[in-house]
Amino acid sequence: MGKFKSSLTAMAVVVALGACSEQKAPENTSTEMQKEAVSEQAQFENVLLQEFKGPYGGVPAFDKMNLKDLKPALEQAMALNLKEIEAIANNEAPPTFENVIVEMERAGAELGRVFTYYGIWSANKSSPEFREIQAEMSPKMSAFFTQITQNEKLFERVKAVYESEELKNLTAEEQRITWMTYNGFARNGATLDDEAKKRYAEINKELATLHTKFSSNILADEENYVTYITEDQLDGLPDSFVKAAKAAAESRGESGKYAITNTRSSMDPFLTYSTNRELREKVWRTYYNRGDNADDFDNNAIIKRILTLRDERVELLGYENYAQWRLEDRMAKNPENAMDLMMKVWPAAIARVEEEVADMQAIADAEGADITIAPWDYRFYAEKVRQAKYDLDSNEVKQYLQLDKLREAMFYVAGRLFNFNFTPVEEGKVPVFHDDVKVWEVTDKDSGEHIGLWYLDPFSRKGKRSGAWATTYRSYTTFDGKKTVLSSNNSNFVKGAEGEATLISFDDAETYFHEFGHALHFLASDVKYPSSHSGVRDYTEFQSQLLERWLTTDEVINQFLVHHETGEPIPAELVEKIKKASTFNEGFKTTEYMASAIMDLKYHTTDPSKIEPDAFERDELTKLGMPEEIVMRHRSPHFGHVFSGEGYAAAYYGYMWAEVLTADAAEAFMEAPGGFYDKEVGDRLVKYLFAVRNAMDPAEAYRKFRGRDAEVDALMRDRGFPIPSSTEE
Secondary structure, three states, rough: OOOHHHHHHHHHHHHHHHOOOOOOOOOOOOOOHHHHHHHHOOOOOOOOOOOOOOOOOEOEEEEEEEEHHHHHHHHHHHHHHHHHHHHHHHHOOOOOOHHHHHHHOOOHHHHHHHHHHHHHHHHOOOHHHHHHHHHHHHHHHHHHHHHHHHOHHHHHHHHHHOOHHHHHHHHHHHHHHHHHHHHHHHHOOOOOHHHHHHHHHHHHHHHEEEEEEEHHHHHHHHHHHHHHEEEOOOOOOHHHHHHHHHHHHOOOOOOEEEEOOHHHHHHHHHHHHOOOHHHHHHHHHHHHHHOOOOOOOOOOHHHHHHHHHHHHHHHOOOOHHHHHHOOOOOOOHHHHHHHHHHHHHHHHHHHHHHHHHHHHHHHHHHHOOOOOOHHHHHHHHHHHHHHHOOOOOOOHHHOOOOOHHHEEEEEEEEHHOOOOOEEEEEOOOOOOOOOOOEEEEEEEEEOOOEEEEEEEEEEEEOOOOOOEEEEEEEOOOEOOOOOOOOEEEEEEOOOOOOOOOOOOOOHHHHHHHHHHHHHHHHHOOOOOOHHHHOOOOHHHHHHHHHHHHHHHHHHHHHHHHHOOOOEEOHHHHHHHHHOOOOOOOHHHHHHHHHHHHHHHHOOOOHHHHHHHHHHHEEEEHHOOOOOOOOOOOOHHHOOOHHHHOOOOOOOOOOHHHHHHHHHHHHHHHOOOHHHHHHHHHHHHHHHHHOOOOOOOOOHHHHHHHHHHOOOHHHHHHHHHHOOHHEEEE
């Protein structure tokens, strides 16, 4: 999700402190340092360190990446970056924005390039050999970043710029990145005494190891636990799913069988359509027990240790709990505000679940099933309710949701809103890391100006982490010469049988649009400095969530939702059913997500000594009145957002925070004369919500778009929930 721009906390720190974009050598270091840098650059034999070459401003050499080069590349890049940092810290000239902040933005080019390849191995091409390197290098990278954040001379120079008279004469973007740089140091141990700094570094190092182990354990369970079924166990499953499952089994050397892989994109449709309740339970348990199998890959002890270390670390900084520290510079500001939003929505969500379960139970009883609805029944009977209430068959809808056509639909929306044109890049012109990956050039429709490239890696395979995410291999900057964008979307769709269209569910289609929203956020950026790309976590999901709304616009439906066999457009009556059922199953979707988000906040506001993860999850959900028929979207032992790194830790609520913004912004389009393609509102969307990235405070940017702050009532209306009386005027 994304959800997602990088699975590495380390990368986020580089963006904030060392600038991962393409940069030249520092211009105001000593002549000797410049010569040394040029000499080292010339000696780069390791392809992972080399500047991107070829067309489009240079592209990653994915065709030449070799795992044996990774460790030496990381070590050399970190050493080079530390030299740059030392030069900035020891510069005898008075500290200025140019010789401190800009030089830090410029530093770390080699490391940024290495991280591009590291990210591919981590997310798209993982292997036992890579995971060994990852386990070895994660604590070393943590120590490296700590060495930068605890560089006293560097911090003093950053602080001097932050507190200088010069600051008020800088541009708004320059003032903001100066604040972010100072904040990055101050909030990460720069102000501590020597003993506390030492402990802080030790904690970071151990956390890096634990985050990596947690992630590796999940991937191991996803690879190791595949459910194979036989032909007599296929009842209820759509043909497209059966063909894909057969291909998945064959690719694993299990000819004649059908593979239900341990990923959401395989589990979800199986639970929706399989008539075999015993198998549904098996697949459900296999999926939701990832990281919780009391074996070598069990994550419960790791969770407790992570929480203990995080709590100790923020205590060194003077905070009561991890969530308080984490949310201080987010839109929510503190955990109380985040939890308050959740609690406004939670009662309506679980009340809706009660209604949904009652409808399901009624159908089960009428069919003589003699069961009580259990979690592995929810999707199956929800589909029956959908058909009964709205005469809407998800599988019928799926026949009109072709992956390639949906991609064309996304390009259409990007053209209307952003004036972008997507042209396929000739195969072989740009290196890719797998045959499934395709590349498009993005240009301005009017001027033909090159904007960047868009890489797409859509299909599930062994070694690729589950879920969907977006990332960049290079971000747009102008401070050191214009750099264009290399953006990427990654999914785990089950590939259709040879020669046949890949069909996906409506939920998956929304996710496809969602992740493309992240890519558009990268491609539309109009900022000067790398640090302006660092996101505010409870805001960065907003733009991508908003883009989901264009999937159901008439322009998209009428042009791109066509039957995969006949080419006929989706019937108007089926579209009407989809729209009528738009808030169907909203209780399930909201509750499974919010349970994870609430538990995340509870984990990070509770004394870790009182937490035993398995019992804590169960007990806290019971106190919340969690419906027995639903489980957390991400159960604690595989909650990678929170325990594989720190990007979403104490911040998973951010999706809901962003949903409030999304619902409110969508109403701005609905109220406009041109609807979702209104030119004036669309221009404000691009200018204030996409192009500005983090060069402006998100709250200010949203007010410039909407003319006011977002209102939670819009979310309640959007989900078909009653508006709480406390918010009614």
